[in-house]
Amino acid sequence: MTTYRLGVVGLGEGRSIMSAALASDRWQLHAICDLNEDVCRERAEEFGFARWTTRYSELLEDPEIDVIAIYTPDQLHHEHVRLALEAGKHVVCTKPLLVSLEGAEELIRLAERSGKHVFVGQSSRFFEPMLHQRRDFEAGRHGELQTVEAHYITDGRWFLERGWSRQQGFSWMYNFMIHAADLVRWYMPGELEVTGYGQCSSTSRDYGVEAWDSMRFVVRDEVGRIGTIAGSYTMPGLGRDAEPSIGCTLRGTQGSSRAEYLNLTYHTHFSGEGKRRQDFADKHGYYFRFEGESHHAGEYQNYIEYFAQCLDRGAAPLPDIREGVTTIALLEAMRRSADRGGERVRVSEVLKDYGIDG
Ligand SMILES: NC(=O)c1ccc[n+]([C@@H]2O[C@H](COP(=O)([O-])OP(=O)(O)OC[C@H]3O[C@@H](n4cnc5c(N)ncnc54)[C@H](O)[C@@H]3O)[C@@H](O)[C@H]2O)c1
Structure with a gap:
């Protein structure tokens, strides 16, 4: 069974995908990134996970990473998806995929040319x-x-x-x-x-x-x-x-x-x-893993495991x-x-x- 290596950018809601990847036998959490160093340290301590960076480019340049998981603010998704595809990575991007359709067709074409999958983490x-x-x-x-x-x-x-x-x-x-x-x-x-x-x-x-x-x-x-x-x-x-x-x-x-x-x-x-x-x-405990039901990771684990099955088969994840x-x-x-x-x-x-x- 193939295990895919994940790099996560944006560690607010990214906390859920970290939990999902760490709990899944289909994924290996490889590295995490947030602009805010305090957030990186907080997540590193919470999960006992040491490999963090404040520079997205470090995830993009890391040849070990198969898939980039994007959990940055909505307005940044377009750019972060584009950079991940240009770096030759598959992508899982949280909702909303984009906040505008400006440049959307170019992004679709880039994804098609790259041969990489862009999967929308439509958690519900x-x-x-x-x-x-x-x-x-x-x-x-x-x-x-x-x-x-x-x-x-x-x-x-x-x-x-x-x-x-x-x-x-x-x-x-x-x-x-x-x-x-x-x-x-x-x-x-x-x-x-x-x-x-x-x-x-x-x-x-x-x-x-x-x-x-x-x-x-x-x-x-x-x-x-x-x-x-x-x-x-x-x-x-x-x-x-x-x-x-x-x-x-x-x-x-x-x-x-x-x-x-x-x-x-x-x-x-x-x-x-x-x-x-x-x-x-x-x-309940599987879906809501954190205090106050603030974050919920079960859906995320379900969707990245589905993504792994699609990658196994070379099928497009939906x-x-x-x-x-x-x-x-x-x-x-x-x-x-x-x-x-x-x-x-x-x-x-x-x-x-x-x-x-x-
Ligand atoms: N159910 C769901 O699927 C669900 C739930 C909540 C949030 N989300 C989505 O997750 C995304 C993030 O939301 P949030 O609530 O975590 O916001 P947040 O503000 O808590 O976290 C965003 C993080 O991204 C970091 N960041 C910003 N720019 C960056 C950059 N250029 N490089 C690296 N890190 C950067 C910020 O420092 C911050 O820690 C949004 O798109 C939101 O819609 C999805």
């Missing part, structure tokens, strides 16, 4: 209830899918304290709501049109953040299936029983299912089976760069629609505007 796909839901969907248990309802609703006011949340290029839509948008696109991968609204509260404004912090969108695909994408980020939350932050509900002619994030539950009602509630609380870019195009279509007071926008028209092959 790899959470326990979502994995079960996907299996049921692929087994056809929902019958003909009619609607997909996804939300990511959380009190993210703590996030406004972050320096980079107040920099240009940050948006709640790209940083948070992408989880819900990706889940909808995962089940509705065809051509989509979207309409919706966004609103920026005084809470965000008081921090100098102009991005919408409440958003509601409706999407429709070419066969008429309907998806809803909901996000609210700076209002007091209702607690996990009422609102398990990320959730995805599928409704089809033969069954309905609902996968819930924070409380690790999966509800189903399939034809001939009656209503069922599966509880994965026994896996979401790959093209799929990741299409999700960003969906976000851009949502943004345009809300900007234009709810006008209907097609994802294909966004891709075309940026010269990206859909």
Whole structure:
């Protein structure tokens, strides 16, 4: 069994991928990097892991590293992915892959020319209830899918304290709501049109953040299936029983299912089976490895192990760069629609505007 060597850049959320790699028998954590020396020292001590640097170029130049894992602020992903590909590395990049489609087609071409994989660490796909839901969907248990309802609703006011949340290029839509948008696109991968609204509260404004912090969108695909994408980020939350932050509900002619994030539950009602509630609380320790559920590494371990299996087979891990870019195009279509007071926008028209092959 091949073991792949990982270099991690950005050690905030990078802490989760460090934990995932150290716990996995498919990966060897080779080196870590953060601009902030104190963060490097903190992680080195936490994990008893000595090989750290403050210079990204050292990871890129290290011939031992197979895959670079990128967990730097959103606005830096484009550059960090490009540099990793140019250095001949495979990439796993956390969400959002990009904050703009400017230069996205060039990045796709670079990835294709390099023969290296860019895998988007779209963590919510790899959470326990979502994995079960996907299996049921692929087994056809929902019958003909009619609607997909996804939300990511959380009190993210703590996030406004972050320096980079107040920099240009940050948006709640790209940083948070992408989880819900990706889940909808995962089940509705065809051509989509979207309409919706966004609103920026005084809470965000008081921090100098102009991005919408409440958003509601409706999407429709070419066969008429309907998806809803909901996000609210700076209002007091209702607690996990009422609102398990990320959730995805599928409704089809033969069954309905609902996968819930924070409380690790999966509800189903399939034809001939009656209503069922599966509880994965026994896996809480695997998913949430750190104090206060602040970081969660189980999904990360699931996705890098899936990535390793793809590398073994020479198969593209999904979401790959093209799929990741299409999700960003969906976000851009949502943004345009809300900007234009709810006008209907097609994802294909966004891709075309940026010269990206859909
Ligand atoms: N569920 C998920 O998949 C999930 C959850 C949280 C965060 N994220 C993503 O992880 C990324 C980082 O978020 P975070 O919450 O850890 O932010 P953070 O600010 O806590 O950490 C970012 C780190 O990157 C470092 N950094 C910045 N520029 C760098 C550079 N040029 N070279 C090396 N290091 C550099 C900073 O010093 C900082 O320690 C974001 O893209 C975010 O969207 C994903």
